[in-house]
Amino acid sequence: MQAVRGQRFWKAEAAHAMLPPDVVKQVGRPKMKRNRELDEARKRKGEWSQFRKGTQMTCSNCGEPNHNARGEVYWEQFKLKERKKANDWQQFTIKNN
Secondary structure: OOOOOOHHHOOOOHHHOOOOOOOOOOOOOOOOOOOOOOOOOOOOOOOOOOOOOOOOOEOOOOOOEOOOOOOHHHHHHHHHHHHHHHHHHHHHHHHHO
16 A cells, blocks of 8 residues: 555545435434524524513512512412511500600
């Protein structure tokens, strides 16, 4: 076997040409997002995704802010404790005055 000086000197025969491999369907869950074009903008405000930063979370059951439906039971308990503290403080200040 002899060394070849470069790609220009390779022997190219039609019989040895390679064909691309067959396309096979990939296994698994398909991608949900579409492939974007190269010239398409990466992040446009509010068009592709809504960021949670700066948005107010509200409960789907009662519509009040700062909690969701899953945490509504705890939120109600928290509000009751806060009311009890406020009532106790009012009664304390009335007694001492």
